[in-house]
Amino acid sequence: MAEIKVADISRWQNVVNFDVLKSEVDAVSIKVGGSDGGMYVDGMFTRNRDEARRVGLPRWFYWYKGGAGSPEEQAAYFIQAVGGLQAGEGVVLDDENEPTVNVDFDARFADKIKELTKLNAVLYSNQGRFVGNLQPIKDRNIGAWSAKYGTNSGNPEPPAAAAGILTVIKWQYTSRAVLNAVKGNTVDMNIFYGDVAAFQAYGAPGAIPAPSTPVVPSQPAPGDGYYTVVSGDGLIKIGQKLGMDWQLIARWNGLVAPYTIYPGQRLKVFGGATGTGSIPNNGATYTVVSGDTLSGIGVKTGHNWQDIANLNGIGSPYTIYPKQVLKLPGGAVATPKESTYTVVSGDYLVKIGEKTGKAWQDIARVNGIAAPYTIYPNQVLRLP
Incomplete structure (x- = not known):
């Protein structure tokens, strides 16, 4: 069976040299964002997406499941953040913040993805979390991207089928890969069981635009330290509205140049709509x-x-x-x-x-x- 190497890339890899990366791996899985602690976009996503497209690396995009927002809101926010899919780009739900995969959440998330993109979502989790009645997931997902934390130290041999029902199409065999394209951190490395064409077959058959209506997830009460981006906003403009340093807002939200934001995005501002952005220190x-x-x-x-x-x-x-x-x-x-x-x-x-x-x-x-x-x-x- 053909196999290809796939690197997992997010802001934890800092600034990746994609020209070098293309010579080291066959494809990439890129973190878009997540909902652990409020819905957000990974600070390096825009650059990683654009660079992968520039050098022609086949790619999937993934979303880290969290507790902020319903499954439908998270799926819609995810696709909005991607900004539209190109041919061959696949979508993944990363479900690893509970002891076992949340079958109801995953099924509802996959249904919303299907509604928005016509695509099936791949599911990622630790092998030990694929338990329970997984039939609803099997009915909606193409297969499982699996890891086994603590023992994934370099063996690329495939694990057993997840709970005997889901086909493992991709296996994270190490979390400590060292690549010349990445400085200052290691990389989660995976084996996809198939060639590049098979990898891309899990993605879009052609261009899929982002949802035409901006996604606005459930919002907390006013003044609790968040600001929701509206059309025409930029970080400097938001800073002026709130009387805050826009660079602080960027750092709080993991945003780096070119500081891309979009309508419906929720930004941490730690002071609500009237906050000044100052951080007191009492000598501690x-x-x-x-x-x-x-x-x-x-x-x-x-x-x-x-x-x-x-x-x-x-x-x-x-x-x-x-x-x-x-x-x-x-x-x-x-x-x-x-x-x-x-x-x-x-x-x-x-x-x-x-x-x-x-x-x-x-x-x-x-x-x-x-x-x-x-x-x-x-x-x-x-x-x-």
Whole structure:
């Protein structure tokens, strides 16, 4: 059987050299955004999409399922954010924020995708989460893109069919691939079981335009720290409306040049429609220890990590170092916690959370672990 190598690309890979990447992989899966903590567009999506198209790398686009918005709203927001599909571009739902795949959510998401694009959505998750009655998913999805966190350390051999019902068409065999095209981070690498033509056959048969009506997801109450983009908005204009520094808004939302936004997009502004964007500091500080990340410090100290970054003038890629003294947005001086857990074979974050009595999401944040939440035996995790 033919096989091709597919790299998973998002803002975590920073600025990718797609001219080099084209010589290292056969195709890419590009993160569009997600709904974990409010619907958002990945800060590097526009560049990654445009660069992949420029160099002619076959591509799928994926959406990280979260708790903000209904399945239908998330699907519509996803397709709106893509900005229209070109021939061969496929769509994927990444469902990994619950102990098992959410069959009802996934089916409804897939139905909305089908309504908007006429395409079937591929489903991505950890192999262990493909449990329960998966028939509704099989009825709507072409196949499963599967991973097995903690043991996907390089073996490209295909796993068993997901729960014996879904065909595994793509296998994430490592989360630690090193590519010349990517500096400063590793890459999730996958095997697609088929050639490039088969990969593209899961995508659009021709151009599919974005929905003509801007997607406006369910909004929180006014003044809670979000702003919804309207037609004609730009970051500078929004900053002027709210009396805020537009560059702060960009950093809070992971936006980078060319700072693309679109109607219906919800932006974090941390102060509501009347906010000034200022971040107070009452003299509280935190001293960085080895292994710290800004997100982990945010969890330990009870502050938003973006606020900590902005207060200390730290921009992307958000580099910090041991013994660095960071100002905090108020509160008492924080002291680091030293409670740890050593990963054993078969562990995954949900399981570790059950063992330790900690929320798995907090464990991920403390250790700077992002989707697809890959861990490995003997890794030492700090506990919140």
